[in-house]
Amino acid sequence: MRLADTFPKIEVAGIREFTIDEIGDEHLYTSLETPMRPDAHLISDAEKKVKIAQHFKAIMETLGLDLTDDSLKGTPDRVAKMYVEEIFSGLNPKNKPHMALFDNKYKYQEMLVEKNISFYSNCEHHFVPIIGKAHVAYISNGKVIGLSKLNRIVQYFAKRPQVQERMTVQIAHELKEALGTQDIAVIIEAKHLCVSSRGVQDDTSTTVTSYYDGAFKNADKMNELHNYIFKNSTPC
Numbered sequence: 001m002r003l004a005d006t007f008p009k010i011e012v013a014g015i016r017e018f019t020i021d022e023i024g025d026e027h028l029y030t031s032l033e034t035p036m037r038p039d040a041h042l043i044s045d046a047e048k049k050v051k052i053a054q055h056f057k058a059i060m061e062t063l064g065l066d067l068t069d070d071s072l073k074g075t076p077d078r079v080a081k082m083y084v085e086e087i088f089s090g091l092n093p094k095n096k097p098h099m100a101l102f103d104n105k106y107k108y109q110e111m112l113v114e115k116n117i118s119f120y121s122n123c124e125h126h127f128v129p130i131i132g133k134a135h136v137a138y139i140s141n142g143k144v145i146g147l148s149k150l151n152r153i154v155q156y157f158a159k160r161p162q163v164q165e166r167m168t169v170q171i172a173h174e175l176k177e178a179l180g181t182q183d184i185a186v187i188i189e190a191k192h193l194c195v196s197s198r199g200v201q202d203d204t205s206t207t208v209t210s211y212y213d214g215a216f217k218n219a220d221k222m223n224e225l226h227n228y229i230f231k232n233s234t235p236c
């Protein structure tokens with residue numbers, strides 16, 4: 001019996017039951033919220049780093065690595081620091097960017113598109129990188145947001161174990177709430193290293209996900225957005 005067969009089956013979107021094994025290799029997901037334990041933030045970052053370093057050391061030792069070697073002995077601490085402070089820092093709400101809004105003094109009525117926001121995330125099924133670009137757009141409902149904040153919102157949700165569809169929706173929901181408008185669009189194109197470096201080992205495919213609401217559901221607005229993103233892309 002395979003290890004995966006001993007796990008319970010999981011219901012996804014009421015379609016049918018999937019095994020844990022299928023969830024991972026098909027990159028299915030079960031909720032729009034990142035699944036977090038109720039006690040997720042009860043211990044400090046320093047305590048998390050100590051625990052992660054201990055567990056990662058055990059993984060390395062189980063793999064047979066000699067942690068007395070000078071090159072390897074610092075790795076558990078480095079990985080723990082990287083997980084907590086960098087690549088998974090978006091799990092902690094204290095790292096959420098502050099959303100300062102400004103009045104739309106210029107009465108700018110058209111869409112604002114921030115395109116080609118590069119990000120690094122990690123697949124929650126395999127813990128290997130997702131590398132991509134996000135394009136976000138909104139139409140002001142009286143308030144505007146600093147441009148760099150749009151990048152920071154993308155980075156915040158990228159710095160979690162992720163599924164691309166969920167990340168797309170999480171960014172869109174956050175922008176809607178912050179800007180007080182339904183007129184939001186998010187498009188993400190990304191390369192999943194769990195597809196290219198292992199598994200099916202396809203090095204050329206990318207995954208595209210999108211979210212359109214409010215005015216962006218209108219075909220003309222959608223076309224205009226696509227023109228800004230996918231055409232006229234002469235670099236500044």
Ligand SMILES: [Zn+2]
Pocket residue numbers: 024027123124125126127192194195
């Ligand atoms: Zn994966």
